Amino acid sequence: MTAPLLISADTILTGFDPDGAPVLLEDAALLIRDGHIADAGTAAAMRRKHPDAAQTGGKGQAIIPGLINAHHHVGVTPFQMGAQDQPLELWFAERLRMRDVPPDLDTLYSGFEMVASGVTTVQHLHSRAPGDVTAVLERANQIIGAYDRLGMRVSYSFAMRDQNRVLYDDDQVFLDLLPAAMRPIAARYLAGFGLSLNDQAQVFHELSRQHRDKDRVAIQIAPANLHWLSDAGLEMAARLHDATGAPLHMHLLETPYQRDYAARRGQGSAVEQIDRFGLLGPDLTIGHGVWLNRDDLALCRDKGVCLCHNCSSNLRLKSGTADLNAFLASGVPVALGIDEAGINDDRDMLQEMRLALTLHRPAGHDAPAPTAAQILRMATRHGAATTPFRDRIGGLAVGQAADLVVLDWDRVTYPWQDPRTSFPDVLLRRAKSQAIMQVFVAGRRIFADGSFATVDRNAELDRLHQWQRRPRTRTDDEITELADTAIDLVRAYYRGWGGSVAGA
Ligand SMILES: [Zn+2]
Structure with a gap:
């Protein structure tokens, strides 16, 4: 049992309707409780309804499903x-x-x-x-x-x-x-x-x-x-x-x-x-x-x-x-x-x-x-359909897992973006990873302001760097020589194959 969290934003993408159109909440908030989306509504109404919940997010931000x-x-x-x-x-x-x-x-x-x-x-x-x-x-x-x-x-x-x-x-x-x-x-x-x-x-x-x-x-x-x-x-x-x-x-x-x-x-x-x-x-x-x-x-x-x-x-x-x-x-x-x-x-x-x-x-x-909405649906809802988690993830409707991303939308749209351009279009054309402020999985904040909550990124990457610097062994050299030799032989092997791009 974790304390409930109210997370608000100017725009929240909760999913897609049956025709594939994005479902967007404006000036809205989600209540996260026990790893799930427990409630959703306008930011003001949600604050009144859940006065004891901790709060995050806010103006100039946007939320999308993980x-x-x-x-x-x-x-x-x-x-x-x-x-x-x-x-x-x-x-x-x-x-x-x-x-x-x-x-x-x-x-x-x-x-x-x-x-x-x-x-x-x-x-x-x-x-x-x-x-x-x-x-x-x-x-x-x-x-x-x-x-x-x-x-x-x-x-x-x-x-x-x-x-x-x-x-x-x-x-x-x-x-x-x-x-x-x-x-x-x-x-x-x-x-x-x-x-x-x-x-x-x-x-x-x-x-x-x-x-x-x-x-x-x-x-x-x-x-x-x-x-x-x-x-x-x-x-x-x-x-x-x-x-x-x-x-x-x-x-x-x-x-x-x-x-x-x-x-x-x-x-x-x-x-x-x-x-x-x-x-x-x-x-x-x-x-x-x-x-x-x-x-x-x-x-x-x-x-x-x-x-x-x-x-x-x-x-x-x-x-x-x-x-x-x-x-x-x-x-x-x-x-x-x-x-x-x-x-x-x-x-x-x-x-x-x-x-x-x-x-x-x-x-x-x-x-x-x-369209941008189609690609975004591929990376969320349809991606979810290819995993055993299915409908539990890929959207932010009430009852789904609180797997979500908070973006600095002011940064995405700075110094100017016509506000009439659709949300998926702006996200797909302009958002870069530097705009990602927080990432939640199952209601837990795992990434915020460039740092991971549970793992020291620099220390782990340094361990990886040190490992990769280890001296090469004789086996490493033999396998590299094998790869160098094999490539032309493999190319020659397939020469007898069609591999043609016609008649697909
Ligand atoms: Zn593969």
């Missing part, structure tokens, strides 16, 4: 670790060179950036976890523990895969591409990521058990991608979902090569293939989906599937430009994810929203383009 980064993997980015941006299939080889980072420090690092840009909930897809079940659980709990320390809300999932770790082909095919002297190095590396499907299911069950009943932690299922899972792996993901009801987040059709892989693997598109395992439904989110065709999109709509648009990542890894306007027109809920890093190689959700708003504006007076 933003949801619906697709995230790591803190220290591949680029920071020496990997250049490459087309995705080559990047898998390029990023072999990444060195291990303590999961708690890595998570705190990106968590600092997310919260400072207004993110309160993250979908963490843990895809780099060497070792046995015990080691993977230890890493998973370090990640979840770091979010807990920060006060963020996390939907965690361990990326399930059982094949094709480097190429869209058997690991042996990759090993055979390499000079003989490098094969043992690569084989040793890959053997570190060898959890069986049963062990991966055990990780899911064990984490679900350990974090059951926690308000700010949920465990989700992440079948990594079609090429990364055998039929047995896809079946297991579907069975885990059927047995537990946990939602699923799956990378799919990120590049034209993944579309070609699906054609080589079996009958039908990638979407049709996972449908045969019963994976399509309102509990599934497809990450990326850049190469969904019209029939795939219609099938997703009919089955109630969610999509997650990863705008920066698609640009940086030359994956192609998702037809966001077609996604939005189809009525499929679309979330927004920063993926491994945004366009500035950081995790800035305000920037990611601005990029998505700006990128999908094809030429032509009548060509569709997303």
Whole structure:
């Protein structure tokens, strides 16, 4: 039980109406009690009604629901670790060179950036976890523990895969591409990521058990991608979902090569293939989906599937430009994810929203383009729909969780902004993270005036810096040489593939 808090602002965005229009309260206040929005109304009336509540917020400020980064993997980015941006299939080889980072420090690092840009909930897809079940659980709990320390809300999932770790082909095919002297190095590396499907299911069950009943932690299922899972792996993901009801987040059709892989693997598109395992439904989110065709999109709509648009990542890894306007027109809920890093190689959700708003504006007076309200709904309500928290978050109606961001609106609009311009337009065009004054999660203030309530950012970043300065080992050098060598071999391997951008 915490003391009630009255938080007021000139403008409060509480959510969106059924037509997608923003619901705005002017000169209003919210009452936060026990982690939830307990009451809402005009500021004056709320002060009269709740005279004993502590007060914050005020004139010149605005409040929005906490933003949801619906697709995230790591803190220290591949680029920071020496990997250049490459087309995705080559990047898998390029990023072999990444060195291990303590999961708690890595998570705190990106968590600092997310919260400072207004993110309160993250979908963490843990895809780099060497070792046995015990080691993977230890890493998973370090990640979840770091979010807990920060006060963020996390939907965690361990990326399930059982094949094709480097190429869209058997690991042996990759090993055979390499000079003989490098094969043992690569084989040793890959053997570190060898959890069986049963062990991966055990990780899911064990984490679900350990974090059951926690308000700010949920465990989700992440079948990594079609090429990364055998039929047995896809079946297991579907069975885990059927047995537990946990939602699923799956990378799919990120590049034209993944579309070609699906054609080589079996009958039908990638979407049709996972449908045969019963994976399509309102509990599934497809990450990326850049190469969904019209029939795939219609099938997703009919089955109630969610999509997650990863705008920066698609640009940086030359994956192609998702037809966001077609996604939005189809009525499929679309979330927004920063993926491994945004366009500035950081995790800035305000920037990611601005990029998505700006990128999908094809030429032509009548060509569709997303509105600011649509993008904001992606980063709030639709993001919420891709997590197990669902309607509890993503809006600030009475009864929803008090996950919210207070902005210095005077700063956003200084020295001038025409007051008739819509609130979502001004937010998406002009708001930068410096305008974020306070961030609340479950009614608790976790960030205010540039500082975190529970964690010393400078001290943790210094620990990370010191760790990264450690001397390179022989294994580090061997793996870097492997990455340098592999990239041209992998490029040559895919030369026989279509990967064509025609006929999408
Ligand atoms: Zn991803």
